[in-house]
Amino acid sequence: MKRILTEPLVHFLLIGALLFLGFSVFRASDESMDTTIVVTDNDIKVLKADFERTWQRPPREAELEGLLEEKIREEIAYREGLALGLDRDDPYIRRRLRMKLELLLEDISAQASPGDEELQKFLEENREKFRQEPRYSLYQVYLNPSQRKETLQKDAEELLQRLKKGGDEVDPGQIGDSIMLPRAFPLSPATVINRQFGSDFTTQLSDLETGTWQGPIRSGYGIHLVLINQRIEGRDPDLAEIRPMVEREYELIMRKELKEKIYANLREKYTVVVEPASTES
Template sequence: MVSQFSRTWQRPPSQSELQALIDDEVRTELYVREAMKLGLDQNDTLIRRRLRQKMEFLNESEFLNKAPSDSDLENYFATHPDQYRTDAVVSFRHVFFDPQQRGESLGLDVQDALRRLTNPGDGADQEGLGDPIDLADNWSDTSRKELVALFGSTFTEALLEQAQGRWTGPIESAYGQHLVRVDSVSKGVIPELDDIRAEVSRDWGQAQLRRHQDDAYQRLLNRYTVRRPELTP
């Protein structure tokens, strides 16, 4: 108690402060013992969760986190290559169509606009088609993560699969429907191990710790008989 007080306040406690710390500890110990006599710890989710955490911390303190060898890292990297793939990047243009404004004519309007955009003889201008939206019309080298945050995952995944160099669609977003022209796509690359060795080493260590925790749990589980209810579909 004195050490903790000193670390917090950068000075030792006075006699009265030390007495107050001791009195508070006695009060805590008394209530804990009486609560356990009454079984108040038995069905408390927070207490059960905290006890589980303390057991897991105890297991973690026994874990010997040795440095990985080159072969350890190579094997882990080879097993989890997509974990390190860089994010896809895309450049594209789009024309937006608002379902609320278009109503029943939405489908016909979209198809008419697509026909005009794909037929140079019609002289269609991207800016003269579609409906207003509080997003840019042209996007350059934008990451998949950014697009998911702005347009949603459905739109982004469909966008990455579109043919390049021509107008396609419609594809749907959280806002409505879009005609798109993908100018370029880089779907991400897996870097060389030497370029991300520190990251792979960290992930390998975390994986080893999880395995250690699972093994410790299994050893404990083997000492018990677990009766599970029969679950009906």
């Protein structure tokens, strides 16, 4: 008898029997639980469609029966889990439910498309979001203060005159000091140039003429001689030019506001009690 009780298989069977008994007792006490599972025609259509998307063909009869059985098994596991309270105090399930609720609210808020009048008003109220910044195409020659020291300003003036007088005969790539930044910039927004040289450098570009070498102007690296080939001034575009962008931003903000309003209404249904923190260390 002792030998039988020490067998792993016997332990497994006993544990299974206890679990089965526990389920039976718990279920017996929950007579209100719905024990009818209805698989609708739409459920079957969804199962078939999911199968066809995966396997590029409709399911055979045996495969469909297997899909139906799996759905029934999932529904039973779901209901039994709820009956046992497995959904309670589980942070993962709570986060998933919150995510599904917020996605549902987003779907609701996305139903209505804004008209031109609403978008135009939104654009006027948020011009800074959609303002097109200045763009520059330029060439720069760098002078390193650490290398040139006292002759920095004199060298800059001499090189500037050389570039102005030399025209196409002077190759800017062969003069000045080396730096990891590119010498030539294609037409680029001011923010791109900011990231390379710093905002002080870009601010000074707005005061320079196009088509002639000028400088020196300063950056965080040192000083530069600059030739602006092309400049496109910043401006406020019309709605027709950027309608998709304005519509996306408008819908994003409206969805957020609607979610907050719905949450505020839902919160009014609840009485929230926050217990004081324990003073015990």
